[in-house]
Amino acid sequence: MKKLGILTDDHKISDTVFPPIHVERPPIEKHVVHAPHTINEAYDYQKPSSFSRALRLDLGDYKVLVISGTASVNEEGNPEHIGDFKAQLWRTYYNITNLLEAEGMTWHDVVRTTNYLRDIERDYGEFNKIRTSFYNWLGLDPLPAATGIQARLCWETLLVEIEAYAVCKVR
Template sequence: MTQNEIIQALSSATSIAKSKITNTAVLNEAYDYAKPSSFSRGLRLEFGNVVVLLISGTASIDESGRTVHVGDFRAQLARTYHNITGLLAAEGATWKDIVKTTCYLRDIERDYEAFNEERTRFFQEQGLDPLPASVGIQAILCRSDLLVEIEAMAVFLKAA
């Protein structure tokens, strides 16, 4: 989708449809946590025939809400990508629709080199060109055993 196509589609939109994104086959819903949390895994916004997916911070959580791969940064990052891939697929999207990621690392000094290696490999496997805009931030994450969390934004045209 070109920038002009997005602008044209957005300018013709008369309303914004909003729905939640979910895929319990890859990770559970936040309200199912032992300590429930009040957020959606993501939102699907429709501006006419343009779809925007806003994917909440996603980490190495399994379908039962447990942290997986505790202490293994690369494995946690792989599971995070797996979870985001599942959320995208649930909405008919792929990584090629991702336009922006925000990446939170518990210890950016220790883990950034591994993060960049794995991200580069993963994005090459996905055939991404151009690459999404991105930012990396050191942060205290919501669980002490999480080492990485990623939020993402995708934009694509609704299937006809």
């Protein structure tokens, strides 16, 4: 923590946690995005987690929405559809859709997704079939850039998690 500038040599909290570079170049303003009717905040879990569901960045004439890994979690912070990959994927799309809507955006503004599957060999075929149907139903063209990764997710009950990046011009 001393090397990070958080603690002084005598183990006290540093008065200069705000890096000097930010005096001349303030960090970009970040706005937390919420969709409480759909999905709760990670810091409200029974075992709190330290991240925001989504952040909006205002960059001149554009706004960028950065959505954290989102899964089949409900407004109370509980997993939904345990053991049902298809239902978990649809709930994940529902959660992301509501986070996009909270900022006046849609899937047409999504430029990239990163898709984490607990068992990519078992579930990728079904994942791609549902994703293709969802994107076709929405009429997305071009499709978002994407990456699929097999990963151990934060809860054993989760089978899929998606993070997304969206960009739109401010009116």
